[in-house]
Amino acid sequence: MSGTFVGMPAFPKAAHDAVRDTTLRANLRHATHTIRDKRAVAVAELADWAALREAGRQIKDRTLHHLDAYLVQLEEAVTAAGGTVHWASDAAEANRIVADLVKATGETEVVKVKSMATQEIGLNEALEAEGIRAYETDLAELIVQLGEDRPSHILVPAIHRNRGEIRDIFASEMGEWGRPAPDGLTDRPAELAEAARLHLREKFLRAKVGVSGANFMVAETGTLVVVESEGNGRMCLTLPETLISVVGIEKVVPTWRDLEVFLQTLPRSSTAERMNPYTSMWTGTTDADGPTAFHLVLLDNGRTDTLADEVGRQALRCIRCSACLNVCPVYERAGGHAYGSVYPGPIGAILTPQLRGTRSELDASLPYASSLCGACYDVCPVAIDIPEVLVHLREKVAERGGPGHRLEKAAVKAAAWVLDHPAALAAGERLASRTRALHPKRLPGPGASQWTESRDLPEMPAEPFRDWWKRNRT
Amino acid sequence: MSQTSRDRILGRVRRALAEAPAVREPARAYLTAHAPDDPAALLDLLHENLADYRARVHRATEGELPALVAELLDRHGAATVAVPPGLPPAWLSATTAEQRHDEDTPLTPHDLDGTDAVVTGCALAIAETGTLVLDGGPGQGRRALTLVPDLHICVVRAAEQTVASVPLALPRLDPTRPLTWISGPSATSDIELDRVEGVHGPRTLQVVLVTDA
Amino acid sequence: MRVALFATCVNDAVHPATAVATVRLLERLGVTVDFPAAQTCCGQPQYNTGYRRETEPLVRRMARAFEGYDHVVTPSGSCVAMVRDNYPRIGRKAQAEGRGDAPAEAASSLVPRTYELTEFLVDVLEVTDVGAYFPHRVTYHPSCHGLRVLGLGERPRRLLEAVKGLELVELPGAEECCGFGGTFAVKNPDVSAAMGADKLRNSLSTGAEFLCGADNSCLMHLGGMLRRQDAPQRVLHLAEILASTEEEPFA
Numbered sequence: 001m002s003g004t005f006v007g008m009p010a011f012p013k014a015a016h017d018a019v020r021d022t023t024l025r026a027n028l029r030h031a032t033h034t035i036r037d038k039r040a041v042a043v044a045e046l047a048d049w050a051a052l053r054e055a056g057r058q059i060k061d062r063t064l065h066h067l068d069a070y071l072v073q074l075e076e077a078v079t080a081a082g083g084t085v086h087w088a089s090d091a092a093e094a095n096r097i098v099a100d101l102v103k104a105t106g107e108t109e110v111v112k113v114k115s116m117a118t119q120e121i122g123l124n125e126a127l128e129a130e131g132i133r134a135y136e137t138d139l140a141e142l143i144v145q146l147g148e149d150r151p152s153h154i155l156v157p158a159i160h161r162n163r164g165e166i167r168d169i170f171a172s173e174m175g176e177w178g179r180p181a182p183d184g185l186t187d188r189p190a191e192l193a194e195a196a197r198l199h200l201r202e203k204f205l206r207a208k209v210g211v212s213g214a215n216f217m218v219a220e221t222g223t224l225v226v227v228e229s230e231g232n233g234r235m236c237l238t239l240p241e242t243l244i245s246v247v248g249i250e251k252v253v254p255t256w257r258d259l260e261v262f263l264q265t266l267p268r269s270s271t272a273e274r275m276n277p278y279t280s281m282w283t284g285t286t287d288a289d290g291p292t293a294f295h296l297v298l299l300d301n302g303r304t305d306t307l308a309d310e311v312g313r314q315a316l317r318c319i320r321c322s323a324c325l326n327v328c329p330v331y332e333r334a335g336g337h338a339y340g341s342v343y344p345g346p347i348g349a350i351l352t353p354q355l356r357g358t359r360s361e362l363d364a365s366l367p368y369a370s371s372l373c374g375a376c377y378d379v380c381p382v383a384i385d386i387p388e389v390l391v392h393l394r395e396k397v398a399e400r401g402g403p404g405h406r407l408e409k410a411a412v413k414a415a416a417w418v419l420d421h422p423a424a425l426a427a428g429e430r431l432a433s434r435t436r437a438l439h440p441k442r443l444p445g446p447g448a449s450q451w452t453e454s455r456d457l458p459e460m461p462a463e464p465f466r467d468w469w470k471r472n473r474t
Numbered sequence: 475m476s477q478t479s480r481d482r483i484l485g486r487v488r489r490a491l492a493e494a495p496a497v498r499e500p501a502r503a504y505l506t507a508h509a510p511d512d513p514a515a516l517l518d519l520l521h522e523n524l525a526d527y528r529a530r531v532h533r534a535t536e537g538e539l540p541a542l543v544a545e546l547l548d549r550h551g552a553a554t555v556a557v558p559p560g561l562p563p564a565w566l567s568a569t570t571a572e573q574r575h576d577e578d579t580p581l582t583p584h585d586l587d588g589t590d591a592v593v594t595g596c597a598l599a600i601a602e603t604g605t606l607v608l609d610g611g612p613g614q615g616r617r618a619l620t621l622v623p624d625l626h627i628c629v630v631r632a633a634e635q636t637v638a639s640v641p642l643a644l645p646r647l648d649p650t651r652p653l654t655w656i657s658g659p660s661a662t663s664d665i666e667l668d669r670v671e672g673v674h675g676p677r678t679l680q681v682v683l684v685t686d687a
Numbered sequence: 688m689r690v691a692l693f694a695t696c697v698n699d700a701v702h703p704a705t706a707v708a709t710v711r712l713l714e715r716l717g718v719t720v721d722f723p724a725a726q727t728c729c730g731q732p733q734y735n736t737g738y739r740r741e742t743e744p745l746v747r748r749m750a751r752a753f754e755g756y757d758h759v760v761t762p763s764g765s766c767v768a769m770v771r772d773n774y775p776r777i778g779r780k781a782q783a784e785g786r787g788d789a790p791a792e793a794a795s796s797l798v799p800r801t802y803e804l805t806e807f808l809v810d811v812l813e814v815t816d817v818g819a820y821f822p823h824r825v826t827y828h829p830s831c832h833g834l835r836v837l838g839l840g841e842r843p844r845r846l847l848e849a850v851k852g853l854e855l856v857e858l859p860g861a862e863e864c865c866g867f868g869g870t871f872a873v874k875n876p877d878v879s880a881a882m883g884a885d886k887l888r889n890s891l892s893t894g895a896e897f898l899c900g901a902d903n904s905c906l907m908h909l910g911g912m913l914r915r916q917d918a919p920q921r922v923l924h925l926a927e928i929l930a931s932t933e934e935e936p937f938a
Contacts, residue, residue, distance in 0.1 A: 012875045019877045031667040051504040058500035065497040068487040081650065087480040139673060140664035156664055163665055189665040193673050200674065205583045221649040231621060231660040231675025238617040239583050249483065256649050260641040261504070267603075271663055274523060275603035275640075278675060279655035280617075286652050288580065289616035300479075304486035310494070329864045333881040369875060371868025371882070372735060373831035388776070394737030412733050416741045419696065419727040420748055429700045450873040454880035455911030458701050465694050465703035469722045473710070 005150065008340035010365035015334035024160055028332050031159045036326045038272035039379070045274070046264070055261045057383040060317035063254055064307060070219040070252045071298065077222025081284020083294040088246075090301050095126035097297050098211065098244055102132050105242050107208045113226060113233040114138035115213030116154065116320055117246045117299055119342040120355070123211070134211065135177070135203050137232035139196050146173035152336025152344060154322040155270050160335055163187040174199050200232065210236035210291065214247045215319065216262060217296075220255045223283045224296070227266060227276045237280050243291040248299050250307075250316040262319060265381035269321035302355035311392040315350045317382040322347075324376035324386060330369055339366065346376035350389040358393070364402050367393035407446075429464035436460035507638035509602050516601045517632050521683060523604025527658025528671050529679040533632075536684055540568035543593060543627060546680050547571050550625050552590035556581060558615025565593060565629065576615055586622035592676075593627045594620055597653075598635045600643050604658065606630065606681065607643065609651040617654055626676040628656070632683045691721050691753050693761035693801070695903075696728035702903045708930035709762045709804060715932075716812055720760075725752035731769040736870045739777060743790050746777055750793030758811060759801045762926045764833030764902050767803040772836050774798060803833065804926055805842040805901060815845045820933040822852030826895040827925075828886065828909070830902040831864050843901055843925055850928060858898075859889040867908035883912050890920065897923045 008014060018024055043049050063070055075085045088094035102110055110127070112118065112134050124134040124145075136145040143158035144151050147169045151157030158166065167187040174181040174195070179202055181195045212233070216225040224245055226233050237243060253259065267276045285294050307313050325331050325345030336344035340362045341352040349366045358364040367390050376386045398405050418424050439460060442452040451457070509519050524531045534542045547555060547569050555571045566573055574581060574589055581589070595613035596606045606628050608614045613629075620626050630636065637643050647653060660675030671677065690713065694706040713720045730745035749770070753759045761767060775798065778791025808814055827847060833839040847855050866872065866882025873879075887909060890898045898913075900906045903924055910922035923937075931937035 012877065015875060016877045019881045025881075027666070034667045035663075046508060048504040048508075051502075055500055055502050055504055058497075062497045062500055065491060065494060067491070068484045071484065071487070087483050089479045089482055093479060137674075138664070139662045143664070156667060158664060159667070166665060189668055189670045190672070192665055193662055193670045197673055201587065204674070205587055218649065223649045229660070230662045230673035232673065234617065234621045234654065235674055238621060249487075256644060260644050261502075263640050264504075273527070273657070275600075275605045275655065275657040277527070277657050277659065277661045279653075281649065281653040281655075283650050283652075286610070289610055289652055290618075298483070300483045300486070304483060304490050307487060308490035313490075329866065329882050330875070330878050333878045367737075368871065369878075371831070371864050371866060371871040371879070373864035373868065374835040375831070375862075375864070378835055391735055391737065391739075391773075394735070395739050396737075398737030408736070409738070412736070412738045412741050416733060416738075416744060419730075420744045422725055422727055425696075425727055432700065447873045450876035451911075453876055454883070454915065455908060456914040458907050458911060461701065461703045463703065465699040465706040466722070466724065468703055468707055469710075469724075473722065 005340045008362050010361045011334070011338055011340070011369040012365060014338035014340065018335040018338050019333050023162070024335050025333065027160055027162045028335055031156065032326045032332050035272060039269060039323060039326065042268040042272040042274065046268070052261055052265050053381055053383055056265050056381055057317060059253060059258050059261060060382050063252060064250065064313060064316055067249065067252070067307065070254055071249060073219040074217055074222060074252050077219065078284055078296050081222045083222070083284040083296055086295060086297045088297055088299050088301070091121035094121050094246055094297055094299050094301065095123055098123060098246065099127055099130045099132065101242070101244050101295055102127065102209055103130070105209055109133045109135065109207070110209040110211050111135050111137050111203055111207040111236045111240065113210070113212035113228070113236045114141050115211070115246065116342055117213045117248050118211060119151065121246070121299065121301060123246065137200050137203070137236060139193060139230060142196055142200070143169060146170065146177065150337055151342060153325055154320050154343065154345070160337070163189060163192065166192055170195050178203060204235040204239055207236070207240045209242045209244065210240035212236055212243065212245045214245050214251055215266065216259060217247055217252045218256055218259065219252050221283055223256070223281050225259065225279065225281050227279045229271065229277045231278055234278055234280055237282065238290050240291055242293045242295070244295045244297065246297045246299055249303050266319050266321055269323040269379065269381040306354040309354065312350065312354050312389055314384050315347070315354060315389060317384055318347050318351065319382060321381055323379040323381065327375040327379050329373060329375070330371060334369070339369065346370060346386045347384070350386055350393060353393050358397050358400070364397050367397060426464065426466055430467065432460050433463050506641050507602065509638035513633065516636055516638055517683060517685070520599055520601035520604065520636055523601065524658070524681050527604050529604070529658050529681050531681045531683065533683045533685055535687065539629065539682065539684060540564055540566070542682060544568035546627055547591055550591065550678060552625055554589045554591070556586060556589045556592040556619050556623055558594055558613055558619055560612025561593060561595065562613065576619055583618065583622060586618060589623045591625035591627060592619050592623045593629070595629050595631070596635065598637055598643055598646055599630045600637055600640060602639045606656045607647060608654045608656065609647060611651070617652055620654065621675055624676055625678045625680065627680045627682065629682045629684060632685050688718070688758065689721065689756045690718050690758045690760055691723055691756040693726055693753065693759050693766065694722065695761055695763045695766050697903050697907070698762065701907065702924065705762050705903055705924040705926050708924070708927040709760070712817060712926060712930040713760070716814060716817060718812070721756070723752045729766045729769045731766060732869050734769065734773055734777070739780065742777060743781060746774055746790045746793045750796050753797065753800070757800065758807060759797065760804060760807045761801070762804045762901065762924060764803045764830050764837055764839060765904060767801055768832035768836035770797050770801045803837055803839065803901070805839055805846055806837070808846060809842045816849035817846065817929050819850040819929045819931055820852055821850050821928045821931045821937060823897055824854045824856060824895045825897045825899050825928065826856045826858040826890055826893040827861070828858055828865060828890070828898060828900045828905065829861055830900055830905045833901055834862060839901070846925070846929060847899070853928070856893040856895050858893060860885070865905045865909055867905045869904070872908055883908055887912055887916070887918065891918060895920060897921055899923050899925055899928060901925045
């Protein structure tokens, strides 16, 4: 594992290996089924879940519709509260801004709160190139960082690892980064968490710069919100002198009151809790409490392109709860790495091709990484119709006619002609029925061989239905 | 450079939305609260939900509070306790633990790391979710105080400070203050999605619900 | 009441027994069924693979073929889902792209009249006991489109529970996708097969003789895997169970 997604193969090829990795399959199955069952219980506690989901959808849609106004309002409020707002068009610009801000403090290390946005832009690698070391402090991110691995889940980035693997990583790698793991470390989760506590505590206590993302930004008040469980977020947001938050522009909500919806739907959807252990809210800087300098980097990096797509823009409603991953049968078998992005699973399959485009073979394969079963849409707390967007993106990929799609398009056109000519269709059906004794169970060639690799072809009937009808009912 | 990007991003947003159909005001058809109005039942719910997330919950009258705080500090072997400005002195009147006041010379992160416990009040408590909210007001202190010591004893004045739900909590909070919402002790589910209590924040959260009788 | 059978392309060509069973069942319940010969395919495979415009002629054909019928009944949840969920989208997009109102009109004409078989039985005919006889152990897989897009809910189960002699056994993980997913099965064959294998493991664990469903596309995938494994279980469409009687038992 290289710690980067660059050069990954297309989804089906990456999934081919993952499906055969029995340890990975077992880890994923256990974890996703555990959390999906808990989520169902947490959601069932609220009689008004459907209304909360609908309100969340509408608030996000309205926000996106007036995004320019809310971003300007947010900027004013953050500035008035003592913060500094920066705007970054793309990953390179965001990384440049953060690196310069860190350098201006004279520091060479930063502590980080788990953040999708900074992973998306590859901030850690960019800082490393500038001689700045970024320490991930979320337990799962620490596991990923120490293992030189890649995250495979939005909420639980090390979901693909079981306790034994985590123990081995801690025992061999912690010493390279700071305080080594205690001798005789076992694979008990409580002991592993304790090892992480000891390893990171010294980093928290000496940190001068913290880097975070945010779950929400309130335009009306300039307040940023980070929800978390472990307290590493609070450490990074509170103890350093300088705080830099990199946040996607879609994370803004108009009013303070709007949080009443998302603070109910997010915890129940993500960790299946009534409320996550810790939520931090801060508005600019506060005298004698927390960082004395606060920088907010507003990140575009493909979001405005996504916003321009009438069907696809609903992906920007996402609050990164990861409920869709935990119910997805494809994610469960293929694992998060196959999606080749920090955004795996169903939401990744619609977000990544929109943020990055579909020029690479991998990105063009993502909209097809779904059986369209619809379980993701059912659990989405902001009602993103993921199957609708998947099909919409397939259309864009097919239209461009990339590798494999030209032939497919010709076949679809031919089939469409036959299906629009029932007499031709009937003739074809009859031919298939009459030659059925000659049909093999396995077939070569694109499409057919993939089908017969694991399944027999259906046996052809003696006659098509339309002939039965003609003989018996007319 | 940043100014250009600002204009570029805002311009892109406006172009992206140029033909988007109008969107109406969000409907808020959800409930204001899921919990009963009755104060006693609300307190029971708060108690139950705090305990469900592994906070240890106690009830005491104002008069019983000092002895209970002393006992809780003692039970955890806490020899030192951080004291936020504005904490009612009576709360710590019965303890023999060394009191470290975070006043004229603020306690450094290292000082806090070497302190066993912290005692605070709170701004309010949310029954439905088992959540305590601290806003840095008197008796609560700055955010680091309730983060670094391993034991947090939080006192809730049940009658005035308990609300049923998140929608009822937000209007009572001032967003310009730094807010910390706490629902149980620090926890993680990062290892096989099994919940483990205690990572970086206080591993023990003791909550005292102060009632009249 | 003029009722048309929409057999679907898969049933017409590959599983005519399901369409025949649907006809016999409906006729037994006193419904006069017609089969308009102009029908072909709802266009779902094309649409879901990204060929929306190529689907439009089929949308128009569906509307023409079923014009004038009060009810269009089909033994395929996913084809009904295509009509109900996607035809309006195809119509709106065609209008937005300036390519006429025909698809939108086809959608608004077909959507309120198109029924999945169990919907038609339970909601329109208001029957759950259709007088069927099927003395076998059966487990039921509620396909995704029937379950989540149409919300068929308890309808299939209520129909099966009323079948004389039938022992219905719970399918573990019933709500999970079987892995067919149209062209997903060939575009992502490994994941598709892994999903199918898990579905079959659950299905075989019930000890049922028959794995019943209301969508032959899913059953084609699962049945193909069962045959490849030589497993002691067969797939069978719900319509064929409901058509079976003591006088004319399922052969």
